[in-house]
Amino acid sequence: RAAIKSFLVRKDNPGLKVERLEHKLGIRASDTAAITFTDCRVPAEDLLGSPEIDTKSGFAGAMATFDNTRPLVAAMAVGCARASLDLTRDLLEQAGVAVDDDRPAERQSAAAAKFLQLEADWEGAKLLMMQAAWMADNRRPNSLEASMAKAKAGRVGSDVTLSCVQLCGTLGYSEAELLEKWSRDSKILDIFEGTQQIQLLIVARRLLGLTSAELR
Incomplete structure (x- = not known):
């Protein structure tokens, strides 16, 4: 879990597909969508933050x-x-x-x-x-x-x-x-x-x- 990293996945990235917009009870001004990733490879330059493994910025960092x-x-x-x-x-x-x-x-x-x-x-x-x-x-x-x-x-x-x-x-x-x-x-x-x-x-x-x- 210490190696968990965040990536930016661009909307034109091959393999990314918006399947549908959800119909909701409220906050309809903010879209909620179902998104699938099929063989979706993300280049290293789209990594957010350092590639180094840091126990403080992995899963614990995400929760923070x-x-x-x-x-x-x-x-x-x-x-x-x-x-x-x-x-x-x-x-x-x-x-x-x-x-x-x-x-x-x-x-x-x-x-x-x-x-x-x-x-x-x-x-x-x-x-x-x-x-x-x-x-x-x-x-x-x-x-x-x-x-x-x-x-x-x-x-x-x-x-x-x-x-x-x-x-x-x-x-x-x-x-x-x-x-x-x-x-x-x-x-x-x-x-x-x-x-x-x-x-x-x-x-x-x-x-x-x-x-x-x-x-x-």
């Missing part, structure tokens, strides 16, 4: 890239949820449901209380994401924080966007507003770059000091 990308996916989930919350607040107010951030939730309507709960969950996801991103920017080890942010933000993104659809009823479910789109888009953010279950497993390993062989 997730420490940078997982906070970015968490940020996408946080942004998607924020857009849903902002629009939902406006739609609730138009329907005569006021959300007061300064009053206890139990003294407000059920819809307003639910909205405040979603806001609290969103704030927690945002803070974890910003911590993981800051550590990545400052080149600090953040494997634990990156997985914590991804696990929290991925779940919160899905929960918040779907709850916003429900709070707005038929209007939230229709294509008249973007709430239904954001709920579809947010689901993948809890899946790619490592699923919810994988993130929780990584967090447990880091906290308990166990290896992947010891805790599966």
